Amino acid sequence: MTRFCAKSNPHELATPLVLDKSVPHNVVDVLDRIVSYQVVRPKNLPLLAMTPIEIVEAQFDDEGDIAFAAEFPIEPYGKALFTSPDNSEASHSILEDLSKHWHELWPVMRGRLEQGIADYGVDLDLFSRSFVASVAPMEEDVFMSDEADIYVSFDFDDVPVWDFFIRGSHLAHFQPVF
Numbered sequence: 001m002t003r004f005c006a007k008s009n010p011h012e013l014a015t016p017l018v019l020d021k022s023v024p025h026n027v028v029d030v031l032d033r034i035v036s037y038q039v040v041r042p043k044n045l046p047l048l049a050m051t052p053i054e055i056v057e058a059q060f061d062d063e064g065d066i067a068f069a070a071e072f073p074i075e076p077y078g079k080a081l082f083t084s085p086d087n088s089e090a091s092h093s094i095l096e097d098l099s100k101h102w103h104e105l106w107p108v109m110r111g112r113l114e115q116g117i118a119d120y121g122v123d124l125d126l127f128s129r130s131f132v133a134s135v136a137p138m139e140e141d142v143f144m145s146d147e148a149d150i151y152v153s154f155d156f157d158d159v160p161v162w163d164f165f166i167r168g169s170h171l172a173h174f175q176p177v178f
Contacts, residue, residue, distance in 0.1 A: 053099035057087050070095050072102055074110070080131030082152070094137055094150055101169035109164055112174040113154070116162065120176055129156050138165070147172040 055070045060083060068084040068091045082098070084091035098105070117124050134153045138145045148165035155161045160176035 053095075053102065055092060055095045055099070058083075068092050068095055070099065072099070072106070074106060074131055077126050077129075077131060080133055080154075082133045082135045085134075085136050090137055094135055097168075098135060098150055098152070098166070101166075104169040105166065105171060108171045109152075109174070112164075112171065113162055116174065116176050120160070122158075122160065122176070124156060124158065131156075144173050 053070050053072055055068055057066050058069045059066055060069075066087045068087055070082050071079045072082055074080045082095060084095055114126070116122075117126075131154060134151075134155070136151050138148050138151055144151075144165040148167050150166040152164040152166060153161055154164075160178045163175050163177055164171060165173040
């Protein structure tokens with residue numbers, strides 16, 4: 001028998017849920033059972049009940065150019081629209097790789113962004129902004145290409161632009177560009 005304990009409020013006692021190990025269980029079944037027993041609520045499972053990030057093709061200009069795009073959760077601000085340069089396999093792969101590591105990356109990226117806004121005295125209320133990011137593969141022999149594979153840039157229609165250089169689940173470098 002395997003016992004899971006979870007609680008929806010840190011001040012409550014945990015409610016045990018017992019699963020018989022002799023019966024095969026997959027993660028989805030376990031999460032469904034936990035939620036159906038209301039041992040925990042879905043909002044309290046941010047790292048367990050991650051919804052997949054859907055990558056779609058979209059048209060972003062009047063010229064008919066198609067590119068891959070995806071919405072990424074950026075708690076507590078809502079969602080961010082990430083757009084790739086085109087609809088090539090490389091662009092799809094970049095968004096796919098980013099989505100695999102997103103739940104590890106976003107807390108670090110958020111902290112660096114918020115700290116950067118404070119450090120540089122930028123008047124930017126993130127709760128009132130739409131998050132739109134360009135994502136691209138790193139080009140060879142350019143700044144940070146030896147440490148990063150993915151370049152992400154948030155542009156809030158004001159200076160500065162906020163650049164992130166990423167490899168896997170590691171934020172290699174962050175900088176505002178004025």
